[in-house]
Structure formats: C-alpha cells, structure tokens
Amino acid sequence: MRRIYFLVPDITTTKKIVEDLLLQKIEEKHIHVIAKRGTPLEDLPEANLLQKTDFIPAVEQGVALGGATGLLAGLVAVALPPASTVIAGGVLLATTLAGAGVGSWFGGMVGMSVGNRQIKEFEDAIEAGKLLVLVDVPTDRVAEIEDRVKQHLPQVEVEQTEPRVPSFP
Template sequence: MKRIYFLIPNIDIARDIVEELTQSDIDEKHIHIISKEGTQLEALPEATLLQKTDFISGLERGVAIGGTTGLLAGLATLVLPGGIALSGGAILACAAAGAGVGSWLGSMIALDVPNTRHKEFEEAISQGKLLMLLDVPNEKLSSIETTVIRHYPEAVLEKVETSLL
C-alpha cells in the first residue's frame, strides 16, 4: 500500500474528490482528511487519532526502549552481588514486561504529539486547506494520481510514501 498526500483548497473540492474516488472503487475507510481545528467536514472522512498523531512511532519507540530496559534490568540481577539468580526465562519475562510498559507509555505520550509526517503541511492546514491522505494499492497508485490531478487541478500532489497500514 502507498499513502498519497494531496493538499485540497476547500471542502467542496474535497467532497467531489471523495465522491469520485469511492465511485472508482476506493473504499472510504482508505481516505483520511486532516483540517484546521474547528472546520466542519460534514460527511467527509475525517482522519482518526492514528493518522493525526505519532501513536505508531511512539508505540515502536516504547517497545524498543522498554524492552531494552527490561532486558538490562534482568541481566543486571545476574551480575550484581547479592542479586537474585534468574533463569533465561525470567530475563526474557523482564524484557517482555519492559516492552509492554514501554509500549503503553510511549503510545499514551504520542497521542498528544502531532504526526511528524504532517509537519510540512501545518502552515497550509492552518490557512484552511485540507490534507487528504489516500491509502491505495501499489497497482492503483498511478491511476488515482492521474484521476485526481486531471479532474481537480486545484489539488496539489505533495508526496507519496509507503503506508504503515
């Protein structure tokens, strides 16, 4: 899957694009719109918390940091004098527990952090433009880009990246 980023000047054009895409066999659950706070998107598919925040990367960082910390804590008990002797399974359990706590904490913190992938679009969004994210199969990428740009020259193709979904 690829994620296509379009900047759309207004809600009317966004509505037309969404209608055309859904008629072109793109499911609405693969269309996400980010707008300035307070903008009424009416029936347009608004981006979820997963698209608007750094939840996924916070989760990934939390697992890595928490797992490493848990592993080091388990290993430290092996080498410290007076430490409790742990078996390999207990050390892995410490790493897993650390990963679990780290992922929970990392993802909770990341819910308050705007998605860093959208940083370059913050100014345009604050000016009232809409950021449309389209998750499309690789084989449909070219046809979707062409359709949107040909029919809606006001829509600006900003970037394409591999989707995290």
C-alpha cells in the first residue's frame, strides 16, 4: 500500500472525489480527510489521531531505542560478577523486553503530541481552507487513482506519495 496526498479546494469537490474513490473500490477506511479545525466535514471520512500525529513512527523509534538500551543494560548486568550463563540469558532477555516496552510507551506518548511530519508542508494550505486528502492504495493502482482524481480537478498535483503505509491504522 502507498499513501498519496493531494489538496482539494472545497468540500463539494472533496465529496465527489471520495464518492468516485469508493466506486473504484477503495474502502472508506483507506480514505482520510484533514481540514482546518472547526470545518464541518459532514459525511467525509475524517483522519484520525494515527494519521494526524507521528504516533506510529515514534513507537517504532521507541521500541528500537528502548530495546537497544535494555540490551546494553543487560550486558552491563551480566558483566558484573557473579553471573551464571543461565541467569545471564534471562537477564538479557528481560532487560531488552523491558527497554523495548518502556521505549514504545514513551515514544507513543511523544508521537501523540507531535503533528505528522508528512503533513507539515500542507499546514498553510489547510489553514487557508483547503482540504488534504490522504488515500491508501495498492502500489499498482497509484497512477490509476491519480488519473481519477485529475478527472475532478485537472489542475491537482498529487503532492506526495508515501512509500510505506502501516497496515493497521
């Protein structure tokens, strides 16, 4: 799956595009609309917290950093006497898992408070009243979906294509 981003000037056009995407068998859960705070989206699929924040990348970074820190702490604990081989494996595993858990928790907390880095460049346009549409599509359908969007907005430029989209949001 790839995520494509494009700006739409108004709600009416956005509704037409979303309807067309639904007819093209893009599920509603793969379409996300971000608008200026207070803009009524009516029945458009609004982006949730996972799309609006850096939660997932922050959790991934937290797991990596926390796991590495836990592993390092476990190695230090094993290096100190007295350490037996059986206990050493358990200590390494426990500290690595604990570090990964704490790191993911802290990373998630930080990620929830930070806006999505991918949509930062669109903030001015969103504040000016445009709507940002994010669509998750199979890689082989990106060009097809771009063409469908251009039928509604010939001047639209697909601003960005994200190379990898997490499968669970």
